[in-house]
Amino acid sequence: MTATHTSLANARVVEELERARRATLALLAPVPDADQRRQVSELMSPLCWDLAHIAHYEELWLLRALDAGAPTDPRFDDLYDAFRHPRRERVDLPILDPAGARAFAAEVRARTLAHLVTVDLDADEPLVHDGFVYGMVVQHEHQHAETMVATIQLMGEAFAHPDAALVRERGPAPAVDHRATCAVPGGTVVLGTSTEPWAYDNERPAHAVEVAPFVIDRYPVTNARFAEFVADGGYADPRHWTGAGWAWRTEAALAHPQFWRSEGAATWSRLRFGRREDLPGSEPVQHVGWFEADAFARWSGARLPTEPEWEAAAEGTPVAAANLGRRRWAPSPVGSRPATASRVGAEQMLGDVWEWTSSTFAAYPGFRSFPYREYSEVFFGDEYTVLRGGSWAADPAAVRTTFRNWDFPIRRQIFAGLRLAHDA
Numbered sequence: 001m002t003a004t005h006t007s008l009a010n011a012r013v014v015e016e017l018e019r020a021r022r023a024t025l026a027l028l029a030p031v032p033d034a035d036q037r038r039q040v041s042e043l044m045s046p047l048c049w050d051l052a053h054i055a056h057y058e059e060l061w062l063l064r065a066l067d068a069g070a071p072t073d074p075r076f077d078d079l080y081d082a083f084r085h086p087r088r089e090r091v092d093l094p095i096l097d098p099a100g101a102r103a104f105a106a107e108v109r110a111r112t113l114a115h116l117v118t119v120d121l122d123a124d125e126p127l128v129h130d131g132f133v134y135g136m137v138v139q140h141e142h143q144h145a146e147t148m149v150a151t152i153q154l155m156g157e158a159f160a161h162p163d164a165a166l167v168r169e170r171g172p173a174p175a176v177d178h179r180a181t182c183a184v185p186g187g188t189v190v191l192g193t194s195t196e197p198w199a200y201d202n203e204r205p206a207h208a209v210e211v212a213p214f215v216i217d218r219y220p221v222t223n224a225r226f227a228e229f230v231a232d233g234g235y236a237d238p239r240h241w242t243g244a245g246w247a248w249r250t251e252a253a254l255a256h257p258q259f260w261r262s263e264g265a266a267t268w269s270r271l272r273f274g275r276r277e278d279l280p281g282s283e284p285v286q287h288v289g290w291f292e293a294d295a296f297a298r299w300s301g302a303r304l305p306t307e308p309e310w311e312a313a314a315e316g317t318p319v320a321a322a323n324l325g326r327r328r329w330a331p332s333p334v335g336s337r338p339a340t341a342s343r344v345g346a347e348q349m350l351g352d353v354w355e356w357t358s359s360t361f362a363a364y365p366g367f368r369s370f371p372y373r374e375y376s377e378v379f380f381g382d383e384y385t386v387l388r389g390g391s392w393a394a395d396p397a398a399v400r401t402t403f404r405n406w407d408f409p410i411r412r413q414i415f416a417g418l419r420l421a422h423d424a
């Protein structure tokens, strides 16, 4: 079909593409180009690599995969392939500088939008049907933007992002019991989705799983609770840690969550986007790895939820009520978002912090890789543990109750915390 498509579906795709781009550019705008070009941490890419990689991915999937254009530069297939160069090496590659990356992103976007008006999103072609491949590219950009937020946090005292100074909704935290719980009846739970148009392959297909009755915390674990674990010597007692976790804790000399600093007896500060501030006890803890989350859970006499448990507890959470999309540049205090209550009454399951589960990243029964193996399939295995729910830095377009994120159990620069589960 060569007609011009101005359908509602096409208009929605344009709006989501443009909203993602506005957010990415607004995030980077205050960061000096020299900081966008440098390597902030071994764990992260230069910010200008991320931006050009976003553009290259868009060119690959929204132009080249749709037979709609030639490569801008054949060298980019190597330079911007995340599998060919580890993050710590990218700074030494002949990558585009920040201005070049911005120009590349703008050029690709103009070509994408010009082509989009010729695309029939109702076509019976899996890549474009319901805008799937556009949704994939939109989510990819949002996911990289969250990674860039983590890079900006890792700049430490060297750079204070101006948007983070505008923490909204400060004021007294609600007086709620941080340890409140919700009962979750057991039974058959539907895990994943077969109908959500922009869901990734790893969320598919929907399938029934049996879950025993259990109890889940109403809120994510707060800084105040985590500080009790630290004060009780939790980081110094191998009984709370797995063997691998203890080895890591010892090697990395971990004594508290990342970005915390002791300010004397039972007092902590945290560094948040270049500014040091009192640690807010009522906010969910973040910047803990899976090993620390798991150790905290054992110390508490509880455990991390499995993925099916997490998804059962999250069912019915209204995404619009969640702290997502860098509205606040921090998690929100527990009890401050009662409108996020799920069907069983658990709050803040979406937004605020990613929540570590006890599950390793595995294929669902009936999994089919689509549209490429390197999105999910190559990561399946025991090396990665699954995180759920999205963080304050994640965009609502890339968060849903079925969404699965994964990372190494030692990673703590991500905006991750935890929520406790208990046997009934």
Ligand SMILES: [Fe+2]
Pocket (backbone or CB within 6 Å): 053, 057, 082, 140, 144
């Ligand atoms: Fe990527």
